[in-house]
Amino acid sequence: MSGVIAFRKPAPSGEAARHARRAYRSRFSFSQTIFIATIVFLFLPLFVLVLYSFNESKGMGWTGFSLVWYEQLFFHSRDLWRAFWNSILIALSSAACSTVLGTFGAIGVNWYRFKARGYIQAISFLPMILPEIVVGVSLSIFFAGIKLKLGLLTIFIAHTTFNLPFVFLMVMARLDEFDFSIIEAAKDLGASELQTLLRVIIPVCMPGIVSGFLTAVTISLEDFVITFFVSGPGSTTLPLYIYSSIRFGVSPVINALSVVMIFGTVVLTYLLRNFLKYIAAK
Numbered sequence: 001m002s003g004v005i006a007f008r009k010p011a012p013s014g015e016a017a018r019h020a021r022r023a024y025r026s027r028f029s030f031s032q033t034i035f036i037a038t039i040v041f042l043f044l045p046l047f048v049l050v051l052y053s054f055n056e057s058k059g060m061g062w063t064g065f066s067l068v069w070y071e072q073l074f075f076h077s078r079d080l081w082r083a084f085w086n087s088i089l090i091a092l093s094s095a096a097c098s099t100v101l102g103t104f105g106a107i108g109v110n111w112y113r114f115k116a117r118g119y120i121q122a123i124s125f126l127p128m129i130l131p132e133i134v135v136g137v138s139l140s141i142f143f144a145g146i147k148l149k150l151g152l153l154t155i156f157i158a159h160t161t162f163n164l165p166f167v168f169l170m171v172m173a174r175l176d177e178f179d180f181s182i183i184e185a186a187k188d189l190g191a192s193e194l195q196t197l198l199r200v201i202i203p204v205c206m207p208g209i210v211s212g213f214l215t216a217v218t219i220s221l222e223d224f225v226i227t228f229f230v231s232g233p234g235s236t237t238l239p240l241y242i243y244s245s246i247r248f249g250v251s252p253v254i255n256a257l258s259v260v261m262i263f264g265t266v267v268l269t270y271l272l273r274n275f276l277k278y279i280a281a282k
Contacts, residue, residue, distance in 0.1 A: 046262065053255035069252040073260070077253060083241035084257075087221055090152065090237060094159035095216035101160075102167030103209050107201060110175040128165040135162060136229030143230065150232030158230045159220045166219065167212030174208030214272065 056066035073080070105124065109117055127135055139158050140150075148154060182204070186196045202209070224239040231240060245251050 049255050050259050050262070053252060053259045055252065058252055069256040073253050073256045079236075080238075080241060080245075080253070080257065083236045083238045086152065086236065087238040090155050090159055091217045091220035094156050094163055094220050095213050097156075098160045098163035098216050099167050099209060099213045102164050102212060103171050103202070103205065105164075106168050106171035106175060107197070107205070110172060110178075111201075124168050125165050127162040128169075132162075132223075132225040133229075136226040139226065140229040150230060151235045154230045154232070155227055155235055155237065158226050159223065162223075162226060163216035163219060166215050167209075170212040170215065171205055171208045174205045178204060 052060070052062075053069060054065050054067070055062055056064040056068065105120075109120060136158070139154070139161070143150060143154050143157075178201075182200055183196055186200050191199070222239065224243065227237055227240060228243075231237065236244075242254055245254055
């Protein structure tokens with residue numbers, strides 16, 4: 001009986017195959033080790049925070065699982081929630097205002113040609129590159145000079161000021177990829193300048209506009225330094241409240257609030273990620 005000849009598929013050759021075999025042999029390379037160490041360094045504090053939000057005692061020693069701090073957060077923390085809703089109000093309003101101003105500013109600078117165009121672009125980035133303490137002190141002196149009482153209004157103005165460059169930059173980046181032949185086609189079809197703006201330019205810039213708005217909301221929610229200088233009595237935001245709460249030790253209620261915010265951020269990020277993909281695909 002004749003032997004059976006087994007046909008084996010030849011191993012792939014070439015540069016890509018050699019890199020693949022080298023990567024397979026060295027599963028724990030230096031770059032992978034650094035990556036894992038970085039992930040652990042970033043997420044280990046979050047894991048500890050989540051763990052101790054369920055601790056029964058205030059101390060660092062684990063005494064048992066409990067939801068007492070979540071109960072205190074939702075039912076016995078009126079001042080905390082007042083500060084939270086102040087932050088939400090300021091973040092949404094200032095982000096909306098800076099988005100409108102930044103969008104029309106970016107369209108105007110990109111569309112029109114005038115002498116001060118370069119100066120406006122340079123000045124618009126100053127709040128982004130200046131240290132926050134400089135911006136905060138400057139705004140505080142300005143508000144004192146015009147006799148404007150510190151409160152939610154001054155915080156709104158300050159947040160709109162430092163959010164504006166981020167929206168401007170993102171919309172400008174979107175406009176740099178814009179095909180201006182579409183505008184010429186719209187004009188050939190009889191569209192006015194306002195119709196071209198509302199029906200052509202703004203829809204095309206919508207991914208940059210939405211990204212700028214979300215960035216502005218995020219920066220506004222987490223800002224502490226500038227808000228510290230321009231806030232007044234009765235205008236405490238969440239970062240200011242947390243700062244005043246942890247000066248004498250980390251409160252487990254703050255841990256519980258952080259867990260709730262992490263969960264909410266993950267859910268919103270997932271939903272908005274799909275929404276931005278939908279806008280970009282249109």
